[in-house]
Amino acid sequence: MEEAPPEHSEVDRVIESHSCEKSALIAILQEIENSYGYLPAWALRQVSEKLEVPLIQVYGVASFYDAFHLTPQGKQLIRVCLGTACYLRGSARVLEALESELGIKDGETTPDLEFSLQSVRCLGACALAPVMIIGERYFDKMTPTKVHSVLKRVQSKN
Ligand code: FES
Numbered sequence: 001m002e003e004a005p006p007e008h009s010e011v012d013r014v015i016e017s018h019s020c021e022k023s024a025l026i027a028i029l030q031e032i033e034n035s036y037g038y039l040p041a042w043a044l045r046q047v048s049e050k051l052e053v054p055l056i057q058v059y060g061v062a063s064f065y066d067a068f069h070l071t072p073q074g075k076q077l078i079r080v081c082l083g084t085a086c087y088l089r090g091s092a093r094v095l096e097a098l099e100s101e102l103g104i105k106d107g108e109t110t111p112d113l114e115f116s117l118q119s120v121r122c123l124g125a126c127a128l129a130p131v132m133i134i135g136e137r138y139f140d141k142m143t144p145t146k147v148h149s150v151l152k153r154v155q156s157k158n
Pocket of ligand 1: 081082083084085086087121122123124125126127129130131
């Protein structure tokens with residue numbers, strides 16, 4: 001079932017601060033994303049109604065840009081590189097180990113909203129392949145067997 005809008009939502013204020021301008025659609029979505037950590041379905045409906053932009057168009061923009069998320073994101077984002085250098089050194093198996101350890105697939109978030117998992121193409125550290133990043137922290141020369149201890153390490157820091 002779809003989440004209901006909160007009684008006092010930020011969304012109306014954000015839309016009004018942009019004078020309900022259609023041309024401000026991306027800026028409005030960015031501010032909503034910053035406030036909620038994602039773009040709730042009810043917020044997209046409000047944007048569509050107030051800006052008089054078809055809902056399908058609002059969804060089109062929201063799903064086009066990587067900066068926008070349509071589901072809540074975890075407190076920690078894990079990015080696993082599947083670029084060529086990392087892939088050739090086994091990063092797909094690292095991703096599989098993460099999926100199995102966290103019980104989610106690439107692109108998903110754990111039910112406790114602790115972690116989101118995302119594969120990416122090249123993190124700019126090819127010499128250290130395979131590489132993954134959790135938050136701002138790099139983990140180099142990753143192997144599937146290191147996954148469990150790395151997750152334990154970052155969890156115990158919270
Ligand atoms: S290919 Fe993985 S960091 Fe460049």
